[in-house]
Amino acid sequence: MTDTLPRIGLLGVMQPLYDDMIPGITEHQAQYARRIAESLAGVADCVTSDPVRGREDAERAMRAFEDADLDGVMVVMLTYGPSLRVTRVFRELRLPVCLANIQPDPAVTPEWDMADMTYNQGIHGAQDTANAMVRAGVPFDVITEEWPSDAFRERAGRWARAARAATAWKRLKVGVFGYAMNGMGDARFDETALMRALGPEVAVIAPGALHRTVSELPDTEVDALMRWEDERFEIDQRLSKEERADHARMQLGIERLLTEHDCRAYSTHFDAIGEDGRFARLPMAAASNLMAKGYGFAGEGDVLAAAMVHAGHQLAGDGHFTEMYAMDYPTDSLLMSHMGEGNWRVARDDEPVRLIKRPLAIGNLDDPPTLLFRIRPGRATLASLVALGGERFRMVVAEGEVLDSQRLPALEMPYGQFRPDSGIRDCMDGWLRNGGTHHMVMNLGSVAADWKVFCELTGIEFVPV
Incomplete structure (x- = not known):
């Protein structure tokens, strides 16, 4: 029963606010989400959504995850994303959730410009989103790590296996x-x-x-x-x-x-x-x-x-x-x-x-x-x-x-x-x-x-x- 890997959805959240300031930011951060999914090969099979930029995007992505019979959903902030875009989705979600508090670059350096600041500002989106899940009474796991690290893979794999077990119990x-x-x-x-x-x-x-x-x-x-x-x-x-x-x-x-x-x-x-x-x-x-x-x-x-x-x-x-x-x-x-x-x-x-x-x-x-x-x-x-x-x-x-x-x-x-x-x-x-x-x-x-x-x-x- 455990010969196959857990199957999880990766939900990347951002907003359209930065489009004019940084042209191409959506595709840039979508590529970051795909790299995260690739880094988890061996501990989970990841299905990556298109970047979520509003409530309709979030609802569409979650419906697709549930229709795909996944074991859980990992939420990643691609930039700051206001929690009200996803609040209703989490309230109705039937799959276990993990909030991955990660960012593209592990270190702040003097070479950063405003684009780098924007790419890496997910932490306050994570805070906003976690607050919404706590208010909704949604149980969730949190992983704060450097995303390319072995520690992140280990913790993500642990959550994915736990999500598989929890989801399997719901239909046992x-x-x-x-x-x-x-x-x-x-x-x-x-x-x-x-x-x-x-x-x-x-x-x-x-x-x-x-x-x-x-x-x-x-x-x-x-x-x-x-x-x-x-x-x-x-x-x-x-x-x-x-x-x-x-x-x-x-x-x-x-x-x-x-x-x-x-x-x-x-x-x-x-x-x-x-x-x-x-x-x-x-x-x-x-x-x-x-x-x-x-x-x-x-x-x-x-x-x-x-x-x-x-x-x-x-x-x-x-x-x-x-x-x-x-x-x-x-x-x-x-x-x-x-x-x-x-x-x-x-x-x-x-x-x-x-x-x-x-x-x-x-x-x-x-x-x-x-x-x-x-x-x-x-x-x-x-x-x-x-x-x-x-x-x-x-x-x-x-x-x-x-x-x-x-x-x-x-x-x-x-x-x-x-x-x-x-x-x-x-x-x-x-x-x-x-x-x-x-x-x-x-x-x-x-x-x-x-x-x-x-x-x-x-x-x-x-x-x-």
Whole structure:
């Protein structure tokens, strides 16, 4: 899902006041806008508008951006541009916004004439425009940098990825197979409030629909998936063909239903599957494979966590569903795992991912084929979405290190040990005080700054711990 770059519109704002004073200024500054777009190649695909010189220009450009299905809009002042030209546009805009407070030349020099002064006077247009967005209650990011620099590219890329994640959430549907786990309070929320505030919609899918879909799948599709797994994973020889075919049918059936319901994230609960009475085993390996294909996932009917894994894919690539299993004080780390679901794209490079025969009493069904791996050592980030009531949401985020840690032979599910930068004592104190949930997304790399921008664009409270 993150193989392509975010697609953003670059809106260059100026005014006709300077045309007589500096003939050709509009084309001169239009060329500057095109150079900015070219400088962002590699972090975003940019669509550049004609210079906006009035309200009609602004409205026309924004309609074109929205019709082009872009992820966000970056506003650049090509000269000073009065904010009332764009005030109404921002009030009605449906895309995330970034105000790039930049200018063509990085330094004021004695050689500047009035043309140079005019070309580089965007800062007070940025102030006027930012004031208008604040008054309108429009969330936006701001980047003040030298535009040809690596720092500008890095910050612009971070905003573009956050904009993609925020925009994707506005049209996200999360499929829930059956129902959510009884008694699991930190996953409870007001569905209408989530949709109003952030966008994700819940689609309940009956287990019976999954059973019918699984039964209708052709053997050729099942065989093709099993051959692909033979090439990709180390296969436990204890697994029978029947067990593997049953798992493959579950995966293919889930994906077919997600496609039919236009869902890019989902959750299954073991009781909803086990109590149905028509399934032989839980779809553990299916969840791992579908996460690796870019679907958001969470266990136990947890819509918030599934939406977070989806956002993690869009924001930083390869979101991994997990939870904190236990604390390890000697290494100042947390054992991260879950019942058997995990995105194998975060696995160590020096060990094969194994598809194993794995006994599991939960659900009271037959052994579910499970993908087993250890998480790749290196920098990593955890993020949890907290429903605070009404349309208030909080994100609790921790950065740290996945350790090159011990093997745990009895743990037949994806795992790793995460050492927070703040240490487990301070991290867990902060996590618990802020209501951090027990399901979360992990991304490899230090991406707390990315989540912060995402929160700024969506109105979520951001709390690092």
